[in-house]
Amino acid sequence: MPENENSKKIICLTDNDQDDRMLLHEALLSLEGSFEIIELSSAGQLLDHLEAKPLSIPDYIFLDLLMPGMDGFECLEKLRSGPLERRKTKVIIYSFQSGSESMQRAFDLGADFYAVKPARYSSLKDLSRLIIGSRWEDLGPGQRIFNAR
């Protein structure tokens, strides 16, 4: 479980697609609990944000793969090789790509979870619940993939 269990959970949504950010944002807000949700439209913005607020380390980062500029993989690599505290953040790849190669690559680079963007809003809520509500220690490798299609 993330350290600041009882306080507000900090969630970064990194996606150049505004609609997807909005939908995920809504799905997360529909859950019980209090969150601080920060929307970022590029990997660069995310890294800048982390740099600017070194003390508020996010609990979760949702990271799209296909983004203009730095892509999700490169960003993931930077996160995992950055300051130690940052490495505790759960990184959830959030992409429409459902190929096994990109999944493998994401896990190889240190992703904690891989979610294929779902079509139904109900699935999006299921995903949000899974991410926020799970005991991560209990999730086996096979349970770290979400694909509702």
Place this chain on the structure above:
Amino acid sequence: MERTLQILKDAVENTHLPIGVYTGEELRIEVANPAMINTLGKGGDVIGRTYFEVVPEIEKQHIFHEALQAYRTGVPFHARDKRVDLIMDGEENTFYFNYSFIPLFDAKGKVYGVMNTGMDVTELHLAREQAQSASEQLRMAVESSGMGTYEIDLLTGNITTSGNFRSIWNIQGTVTNDAIISRLHPEDIPVREEAHRQAEHTGVISYQARIINEDQSVRWTSITGKILRDETGAAVKITGIIEDIGCRKALEQQLREEAQRSNEELRRSNEELLHFANLVSHDLKEPVRKIKTFISRLRDSVQDGFSEKQAFYLDKIDHTAQRMGNVIEGILAYSGADKKKRPVEAVGLNEVLEQVKGDLELAIEEKDAVLIIAELPEIEGSKALLQQLFYNLVHNALKFSRSEEPPRIIIAGEITEFEQRPWVRIRIQDNGIGIEKGFTERVFKAFERLHSKDQYEGSGLGLSLCRKITERHGGNITVSPNTPVGSVFTVMLPLKQAQSTI
């Protein structure tokens, strides 16, 4: 003396050689044997009349003059194969004669008349003319065709040529066999030898060979010849033609290159099309997903608020988005189908079909379908592809069912041998709407859709994908009508794969 005269007279009367004797300056006909009378063609009454009176038509042909000249000068006149136009029975005819006017001398050495002999050689002349014109025509044909002819006397080794033979070979002076062989492209010398070897049986020599020109350029020729034999069967002569086929060869080459080029272009444009389809599908996938998401958002946010009409429209939008998604998935699967090599593994076909059955559980329940799956073997192949294959086939059978009867799908297989290899032949039999005879091949073509999409939905790619998958496994798929209703798909798959990836 009297007897000798009689013999002479008899001889003159009976010979086929026309003989006449004309005397005096006016060339009065004193003797004309029956052959001459016949030749003159003016009837029997000629004796005593002048030569001119009887055959006035010869004056303009100078023959009369020739006769008179012989009479006056005492020098015989001979003509060979000369044209003479005579009027016979009122009609002018053309003849050819070997004729003579030979002066006859009296005891004093004075000319008293001329003897005229005239051998009709018309037939001979015409035959020769015909032969000449035939050979002339042949010569012209050979020359204008660009061919050359040759004749090899196998006894003497002499070679005679005509037409363009020399210009094709560019040979001046005597043509010898060695000279010709030395000019052949080294690679074509065995070709020539083989052609001659075969000709020993067939009597016909036929081959194509390259001549090396002086500037080392190459000239393609076609050589066709015939071996002529004497009565004992011994080869005595070879006669034949040689033709410059450089233009034809160049054309062939050009056609071949063009075909290759257009094939290459086709392959490339096909690849580009697949690439494009792939790209576009990916780009289309996202908007379709969003449409679905926002529809579900809309439904959630207006829980009970929709009117019946609104709900109906919303369903329509939802449905359309779903269909669009299916089409895109189909294109993606099709365009990506031959891209990636897949590892070959042992695949239990019953397992695959159980999986398919599970995937289609909803549709099976909805349609109240019966799915009977007999025992199937384990084969080598790509599990993912085979799953897609049977998914498409079963899905197809469910989709094209008849509304009046629940779908009944029977899947059975048998091991069979083909080309000394074990195969499995799987039949997927349904009681659906079936396939018309003329469409059994078309259903496997990409984007062919036999039914209007309102009736039966699909991307139009499912079966073409099935074909791709079976072909990747080295097998095939066909369809035939089932009796009395429905259709039977037959999938042939080899049990073993030669490669470790397909």
